[in-house]
Amino acid sequence: MNPKSTASQYTPVRITTIKAERTVTFPVYIHFKEQYLEYIKPSTAIDKEKYKKLRKQKITKFYILSEDEVKYQDFLDSFLEEALSNPNTSIEEKSEIVTGQAETAIDKMGADPGNENNFNMTRKAAKNLQKLIFENPDALKNLFGTGEEYNPIIQHSINVAVLTIKFATKKKLPEEEVDYLSTAALMHDVGLLENDTLMETFMVPKNEFTPQQKKEYYEHTKGIIPLLSEKPYINQNIIEYIQSHEENLQGLGPHKLKKLTPSQEILSMINSYDKIVTARKLTPKDAIKTMMIDELGNYSLKMLNDFQAFLKEEGLV
Incomplete structure (x- = not known):
């Protein structure tokens, strides 16, 4: 977390667009007690148990830095193309x-x-x-x-x-x-x-x-x-x-x-x-x-x- 950060630096994304065990290329944050806390580091992925826990707690949004929106869109495009074309999904x-x-x-x-x-x-x-x-x-x-x-x-x-x-x-x-x-x-x-x-x-x-x-x-x-x-x-x-x-x-x-x-x-x-x-x-x-x-x-x-x-x-x- 950057103590000098402001809400305008972050943009919400739905948790369902960032799946468990899928590596992200950008930091992902959660909003907790008026603070943005880094939850997933770049080049890592959230494990299934943590992801299930968030869903069970009715957490619907992650946050990314506004400057990372292009990276997020590239990540999502790739994810969607793979998921929609996969007959096993x-x-x-x-x-x-x-x-x-x-x-x-x-x-x-x-x-x-x-x-x-x-x-x-x-x-x-x-x-x-x-x-x-x-x-x-x-x-x-x-x-x-x-x-x-x-x-x-x-x-x-x-x-x-x-x-x-x-x-x-x-x-x-x-x-x-x-x-x-x-x-x-x-x-x-x-x-x-x-x-x-x-x-x-x-x-x-x-x-x-x-x-x-x-x-x-x-x-x-x-x-x-x-x-x-x-x-x-x-x-x-x-x-x-x-x-x-x-x-x-x-x-x-x-x-x-x-x-x-x-x-x-x-x-x-x-x-x-x-x-x-x-x-x-x-x-x-x-x-x-x-x-x-x-x-x-x-x-x-x-x-x-x-x-x-x-x-x-x-x-x-």
């Missing part, structure tokens, strides 16, 4: 690693949405989610709502991404659109992450919003857009999907859109669905029943029926 373990990458990426985007490295990590996470889902028919069950994420918005974002990838593909959307949608789904609520008031409002059912809550909450679809639009490396489709994810066919969203493309309707509908699951703590089965009553008109009957059938086919309800 279980679906559960693959899902855990990819989910950890997505959790870390969303966390970083929330802290600094204008950072190109953070965006690139989010894109990689989205592509790895796609790869895992496309190559493993049962992966969705292992990805949806099963993470250890303490932050409901991050868990929600991953749920929306995995459901969107599989459902949009079933609806025969072009591969490129599915790709952009998956990234937008991971990013769609980053505007909430650094605002405690909005994070609390996220847990409130929309039909219970006060006028002030509604106005403030919908700002998360607006405030981040100018920042993202300035970045030449972010595709405009991704930005448009993020901007329209609270819209519906009745024009009751923040931008008052009444016409939605299939991609926009899918992302908005799945966002509404998982908000019921994550924020209101309904089961997936009860959530879709609620959607079929409360959201009819906001989304087309065919889209809702197709989504309900999809959830049944996937064994989620």
